[in-house]
Amino acid sequence: MKRWKRIDELSSWPTLLSRKAAPLSSALTPERIGERVIAAGGGLDYSYAAMDADDDTVSLLAGAAAELDLLGQYEAVATGELMNPGEGRMVLHHIARGTPCGPVVKDGRDYRAFYEAERLRAAEFARGVRSGATLGSTGKRFERVVQIGIGGSDLGPRALYLALERWARERGLLGLEASFISNVDPDDANGVLSGLDPETSLFVLVSKSGTTQETLANEALVKAWLASSGKVDPSRHLVAVTSETSPLARNPAYLDSFYIDDFIGGRYSATSAVGGVVLSVALGPETFEAMLGGAAEADRLALEPDLRRNAAMMDAMLGIFERDVLGRPGVAVLPYSQALSRFPAHLQQLDMESNGKRVDRAGRPVAIPSGPAVFGEPGTNGQHSFYQLLHQGTDVVPIQFIGFRKNQSGFDPAFEGSTARRKLNANLAAQIVAFAVGKDDADPNKRFPGGRPSSLLVGDELDPRALGALLAHYENKVMFQGFAWNLNSFDQEGVQLGKKLTAAALAAGGPSDPALAAYVRLLGAL
C-alpha cells in the first residue's frame, strides 16, 4: 500500500489550524442557502449553508483534500487495492452495489459477479418465501422473518428495515414483518420470540466467521425454542448468511446459505447479503435492488474531484474542521423522519468503529483527535429532550440534519391550519435558523448564543433509492475522514481485548486475574 499523508502533516495544516468559526448570523442569506448545495445521489441534496466554515476555509479544505489524494485513495479502494492494511484485505462494499471504477477481478474471481450472484440468489429465495412456494416444515406460509446477528449484522439491516417498513406497507410490498435478535441477554431473544409462532417463522442467521459468540448463543436458544414446539424441523426454518469457509456454509442444518467474504466489513455490509436476505424477504427483492441503485449513485458522485461538487467529501472535510480545528468532540445526527429512528445507531457504529482509533496506518500515534462521539434521535422528539444542551450548553455540538419533503404514510389530516408533515418541516427549518442565528434577551437565561453549525441532507421522500444514497453518503464520508486522518477505517482491533477477557471470565474454575474474578463474583457470573 502506498504511503499517504496525515492531514496534520500537510504544509497547509498550520494555516488551516488558525481558521476560526465563521459567524453565522449575518452569513445565512438566501443566496448562500441556494448556493451551498451539492447533489448526494438518490435525489438527496447536501446543504452546508449553516456550517461555520467560510469560503476561505472551504478553499483550504479543498486544497487539503487534493493534497491528501482523498479521491485517489477512494479509487484504490474501488479498484481492489489492499486498503485494509492491518488485515491485508481489499475493501469491497462499493462493489456489492456497482463498479464505481470498473470490475474487481483477483485470483480468477470477479467480485462484482460474485456479489451480484448472491443478491440474485437471495432475490429468488425471497420470491419463494413471499409467494408461498417455499413453506415452513409443517406446510404453513412464513409470516415473520427474524434476523439473528449483532453489530453490523444487526444495526444496518435493522435501521434500513425500519426506514422502509411503512413505505412498503403503504404500497402492499411488505411481505413479511421483520424482527431482530442481537443481544446475548436472553431477554432479547425471549422478547422477540414471545410474539411468534414457530410454524410461520423464518430465521436468518448472520455471522461472517460463523463463530460470533452472541449469535451462536441466540441460534441455540432459537433452535431449542423451535424444537420445543414439537412440530417444526428447525433446519427448514433457518437460513445462514456467512462466508464460504465458515462452519455454517453448505451445512444441512440450514434451509439455504448466502455468502459474503472478508472484503466487506460488518459495518459496511448492509448492501451485501447481510442486509440483502432479510430486506428482500421482508420488503421485496425489487425494493432492495432499488436501494442498491441509490447507493451506487452516491458512490459515483463521490468520485467527483471538486470538493464543492462532492457531497460526501465536503461533509467529511467540514467534519474534520469541526473536530480538529474548532475542537468539537461530538456530532449529533438528527433525522426529521420517524422511519429513521435507528439510523443514528447505525451511524454510531459506522463512524465510531471506523475512526475511533489512536494509531495511524503507519503505526504512529495520531497527533490530533480522530473520530468523534456520534449520537442522535429523530426530530421533533429530540427537541423535547437534549436540544436544550445543543442550544445553550457549554460545548458546541455540530449537527447533521436529515429531512424529506413528503412523508411515507398517506393519512395526515390538517390540524390548526397545517398537516403534521408541514409542522414537522417547519420545526426543522426553525431549528436550523435558531441554532445558527440565536437570539439576544435581557434575561441571560433566555439568551441563545447562535453560531451552532448544522448541515442538512434533504430529499423528496424516504424511498429505497434515497435510503441507499443516504447510507452510502455516510459510508463514503467516514471513509474520506479516515483517509484524511490516515487511519485504517476498516479494522476494529479495539474489540479484541474484551473477547479475550470474556473467555477468561467463562473459563472453568473462574478467571485467574483477581480483578476480573472479583467482578465476575460481583455480577454473579460464576
Next chain:
Amino acid sequence: MKRWKRIDELSSWPTLLSRKAAPLSSALTPERIGERVIAAGGGLDYSYAAMDADDDTVSLLAGAAAELDLLGQYEAVATGELMNPGEGRMVLHHIARGTPCGPVVKDGRDYRAFYEAERLRAAEFARGVRSGATLGSTGKRFERVVQIGIGGSDLGPRALYLALERWARERGLLGLEASFISNVDPDDANGVLSGLDPETSLFVLVSKSGTTQETLANEALVKAWLASSGKVDPSRHLVAVTSETSPLARNPAYLDSFYIDDFIGGRYSATSAVGGVVLSVALGPETFEAMLGGAAEADRLALEPDLRRNAAMMDAMLGIFERDVLGRPGVAVLPYSQALSRFPAHLQQLDMESNGKRVDRAGRPVAIPSGPAVFGEPGTNGQHSFYQLLHQGTDVVPIQFIGFRKNQSGFDPAFEGSTARRKLNANLAAQIVAFAVGKDDADPNKRFPGGRPSSLLVGDELDPRALGALLAHYENKVMFQGFAWNLNSFDQEGVQLGKKLTAAALAAGGPSDPALAAYVRLLGAL
C-alpha cells in the same frame, strides 16, 4: 432562594483542578472492588472501584460537596422551597413517591396527598380497564394502551414500560401491551395505529399545559382515525393526563382525566400520573406502586451526609471530576440488559436538558463546562458497535455500566458450557477490566491504553423496585450536579426559540425572515 456557591468558586477548587486521573491498572484490586460500593436503593449497589479518582481526590470531592451544601439544597427541594428560580416554582417529583423530608403543604394543599390521590385514582381506573369492568364504546375489552406525549411524557414512561414488559409477562401481570406515539411526523402515529383495532384501543393523552403542538396534532390524527372506523366514540377511548388548569382538564372529550402540576418537570415526571396511568394500565397498579417504593428508597439514601455512603452524590461528584477536572466531554450509559434498551434515551433528556446550561442561577455565564453529552446502547450490542472508540479512540469517555445478576425471562438453555445470562455478565466483567487495565502489544494497533474509567450499578434483578431506584438514582445524581454547577436544573429555556421560529415558519403567507423562508422552501413546508 438562598445564594449558593458554584464549585469553581470554592477555595478548594484550584487544588481539585490540579488532580490527575489516577492510574487504574494497579489500583483495581479485589480489596478496592469490595470497598468501593455504596447501596443505591432497591437492592442496587453503586460500585466505583474502576473510577480514576484516588482516595485523595475523593476526599477533596467530599469536602467540596459539603461546602456546596448539596444536601441542604436537596432538603430545600424536598421541603418545597422555590428551587426552580427562573420559573418561581417548587420542585416536587420526590413527593410523587414519598416524603423524604416530611410533607409539603402550601396554600392549604398537601402535595403528597394530592399526588397520592391521583395515583390511587389511576390505580382504580387501571383495575377497571384490566378487569374488563371498563370497556370500549362498542362493548369490547381494551387490549392495547397507547400513550400520546413527547419529551418527558414519552421517554421516561416508554423506557420504564420496556424495562418491565417481559418481567410482567413472565408473571402474568401484563394486562395490556403499551405503545407510544410522540413525533409530529405522521409516520410515527400511522406506524403505531396500523397494528391496532379502534374498538380495543385506549389512548392516554399527556400534556401538562394542554398546548403541546406535537401531542395535540397526534391527538387530532388519532381521533380522526377512531372516528373513521365509523364504530367507536372517541371520547370513550381517550383519557387525559394534564394540569388542573389546562383545556384538557374536566373535559367531556375524555373518558377520565388525571392531574399533575407545574412543580414536576417533564423529565422528572415518570413517577407522577405521566407515567402512572399508562404503567398501571399495562403492568398493573401494584407494579407501579412497587416502582415508586424503590424510587423513595433511593431518595432516602440520597439524604446521607457522608459522600462515601451516598451513591447518587458520589456519582454526581465523580462525574464533575471527569467533566471539569479531567476535561471529558461525554458520558456513555451502557446497560447490560436488553430491557433497558431505551433507558439511555431517557437519561439523555434527564441529564442534557437539566444541565446543558450556560448561565448559573445568579444569571452569570458559567466558567467551566456544565452538563456532558450522554449516549448509550445496551451491552453486549455496543461491544460490536462504538466500543472500538471507547477502547482506542483519542478521547476518553467515562462509562456508566448497569447490570443484574438474574435475567427476567426463564428460558435460557446452556450453550457451550454456559447460559446466555452468564455470558452476558462475563462480558460485562471483562469490559470493566479491559477499559481500566488495557493491554500492551508489540503491534501499536493492538495496544489498549487502559485508564478508561467506569462505574457500575448492579442489582439482583431488574424488577419494579430496582427500576424505581435506578430512575431516582439518576434524577438525584443530575440534581446534585446541577447544584454543584449552581445551575437551575429544572427549567429549559433553550427549547423556546425553536417554538417561536416554528410558529413563524407556519405563519400564513410564510415567514418574514429570509433565511427561515429559504429553508421552509427548501423543505417544501409552505
